[in-house]
Amino acid sequence: MASHTVIDELKRTQILELLEQGKRVDGRALDEPREITIETNAIPKANGSARVHIGDTEVICGVKIQPDRPFPDTGDKGLFICTAELLPLSHPTVETGPPQPHVIELARVVDRGIRESHMIDVSQLVIKKDKSVIGVFADNVVVDYDGNLFDACSYAATAALLTSKTPKWDWVDDKPTLVEGEDSQLPISTIPVSVTMGKIGNHIVVDPNGDEWDIMDARVTITTDSDGNICALQKGGFDGFTQDEIIQCGETSVRVGAKIREKLKAVQQGGQ
Amino acid sequence: MDNKRKYVIPGDLVTTGPFRPEQNVILEGNKIISTTIGISEIYDDSVKVIPLTGKYLPKIDDLVIGKVISHTSLSWELDINSCYVGFLPAQDVFGRDFSAHADELTSKLKVGDLVAARIANFDRTRDPLVTISDRDLGKIDSGALVKISPSKVPRLIGKRGTMIQTIEMATNAAITIGQNGWVVVSCESPEGLLKAKKAIQMVNEKAHVANLTDQVKEMLESKGES
Numbered sequence: 001m002a003s004h005t006v007i008d009e010l011k012r013t014q015i016l017e018l019l020e021q022g023k024r025v026d027g028r029a030l031d032e033p034r035e036i037t038i039e040t041n042a043i044p045k046a047n048g049s050a051r052v053h054i055g056d057t058e059v060i061c062g063v064k065i066q067p068d069r070p071f072p073d074t075g076d077k078g079l080f081i082c083t084a085e086l087l088p089l090s091h092p093t094v095e096t097g098p099p100q101p102h103v104i105e106l107a108r109v110v111d112r113g114i115r116e117s118h119m120i121d122v123s124q125l126v127i128k129k130d131k132s133v134i135g136v137f138a139d140n141v142v143v144d145y146d147g148n149l150f151d152a153c154s155y156a157a158t159a160a161l162l163t164s165k166t167p168k169w170d171w172v173d174d175k176p177t178l179v180e181g182e183d184s185q186l187p188i189s190t191i192p193v194s195v196t197m198g199k200i201g202n203h204i205v206v207d208p209n210g211d212e213w214d215i216m217d218a219r220v221t222i223t224t225d226s227d228g229n230i231c232a233l234q235k236g237g238f239d240g241f242t243q244d245e246i247i248q249c250g251e252t253s254v255r256v257g258a259k260i261r262e263k264l265k266a267v268q269q270g271g272q
Numbered sequence: 273m274d275n276k277r278k279y280v281i282p283g284d285l286v287t288t289g290p291f292r293p294e295q296n297v298i299l300e301g302n303k304i305i306s307t308t309i310g311i312s313e314i315y316d317d318s319v320k321v322i323p324l325t326g327k328y329l330p331k332i333d334d335l336v337i338g339k340v341i342s343h344t345s346l347s348w349e350l351d352i353n354s355c356y357v358g359f360l361p362a363q364d365v366f367g368r369d370f371s372a373h374a375d376e377l378t379s380k381l382k383v384g385d386l387v388a389a390r391i392a393n394f395d396r397t398r399d400p401l402v403t404i405s406d407r408d409l410g411k412i413d414s415g416a417l418v419k420i421s422p423s424k425v426p427r428l429i430g431k432r433g434t435m436i437q438t439i440e441m442a443t444n445a446a447i448t449i450g451q452n453g454w455v456v457v458s459c460e461s462p463e464g465l466l467k468a469k470k471a472i473q474m475v476n477e478k479a480h481v482a483n484l485t486d487q488v489k490e491m492l493e494s495k496g497e498s
Contacts, residue, residue: 007384008384008386008417010416010456014416
């Protein structure tokens with residue numbers, strides 16, 4: 001999608017000229033994300049849900065929790081699967097049909113950030129070892145596109161999971177049986193926050209908007225956990241990062257991520 | 273006869289009687305029915321609905337701003353903010369002695385360049401043919417592109433160009449308005465540019481408001497003081 005849009009030369013020149021002066025096209029500082037709003041329980045019938053705006057980017061995430069068969073090699077762990085989808089109404093270049101490679105990447109990066117931070121303690125999601133476990137499915141839907149879907153989907157999925165209520169199942173007559181009225185929070189151990197940075201020329205900008213996204217040479221998405229440890233990283237684009245730049249990006253992701261984590265914490269406390 | 277403008281939605285009866293249906297209305301029996309959301313206008317012998325929103329449909333002789341999105345060895349393709357792609361033949365730029373072997377199209381216009389162009393021919397069956405061989409047409413080298421709804425373009429120009437003159441005078445900006453809703457603003461001072469862009473966005477958002485020219489004037493003057 002974003003790779004097919006042609007940005008006009010005037011805009012490109014303007015963005016580059018402003019960056020030379022240390023400014024951005026929308027007036028933000030280089031390490032300043034756009035305004036983030038998180039609304040939970042956007043879908044009342046889901047086990048958990050959230051609607052996230054980052055500037056004009058909008059993502060809705062729904063969480064479904066249900067019993068499932070475990071993977072053969074991890075019979076003592078529950079499932080967590082995160083997906084992503086772009087609606088054709090989100091951007092003029094999006095078409096229906098099987099997901100494009102960049103959408104598959106989006107889902108994987110978001111999934112990995114949450115999975116590798118061990119946000120959900122999946123070992124507590126077992127109904128009967130090797131037979132039945134609880135599966136947690138977080139499905140992101142992009143409603144409006146203005147750059148940086150990685151972070152938007154990540155915050156949406158995290159916020160939805162933080163406020164999800166999981167039903168209880170018992171193992172009765174060789175099958176999982178729902179126990180009514182015993183909903184509880186998911187076993188949450190940490191709050192992962194992804195921060196995406198774009199490299200335009202020699203400048204690194206946090207949370208690129210749609211125009212910046214179209215002209216950037218490389219990008220890196222770094223996910224940190226509540227202790228400030230980096231737990232996942234994805235690099236994209238044709239250009240590279242120097243060692244110093246990667247270190248700088250790492251530090252930025254911890255610093256910026258900490259502020260965003262406060263927002264997610266507030267969401268978690270509001271939902272309980 | 274009720275000559276007043278009124279808001280209509282698709283299916284609304286605009287009027288009855290011997291009128292000629294013009295834009296965005298259909299004639300059923302002697303009823304004239306709107307096909308879009310907009311403001312209906314009844315003239316002496318015709319009825320039309322001015323849409324509140326909508327895509328740009330090319331009309332011959334329209335000035336449009338286009339963005340080069342692709343090219344073949346014989347022509348460029350322009351994004352003109354429409355469901356049609358603008359077709360700019362290479363002869364138009366290189367002249368009659370254009371040779372597909374000798375001339376490289378990217379030497380004149382490359383992907384991402386903006387051009388001011390005029391719709392030379394269009395019949396809805398093929399992509400509109402555009403031309404840049406006229407005075408004031410051609411590649412745009414400086415300025416900022418502002419995108420507004422094509423249906424708001426008449427409002428931005430105003431009655432006999434009052435609105436656009438107001439903005440240009442107050443900000444010292446040169447504004448090129450494409451009928452397709454793309455507007456290029458160039459101005460020497462960054463403040464003027466910002467103000468002009470803001471004024472254009474204001475027109476885009478408040479196109480339905482009466483006395484808009486005064487409101488825009490007020491905004492331009494108040495900002496000037498601060």
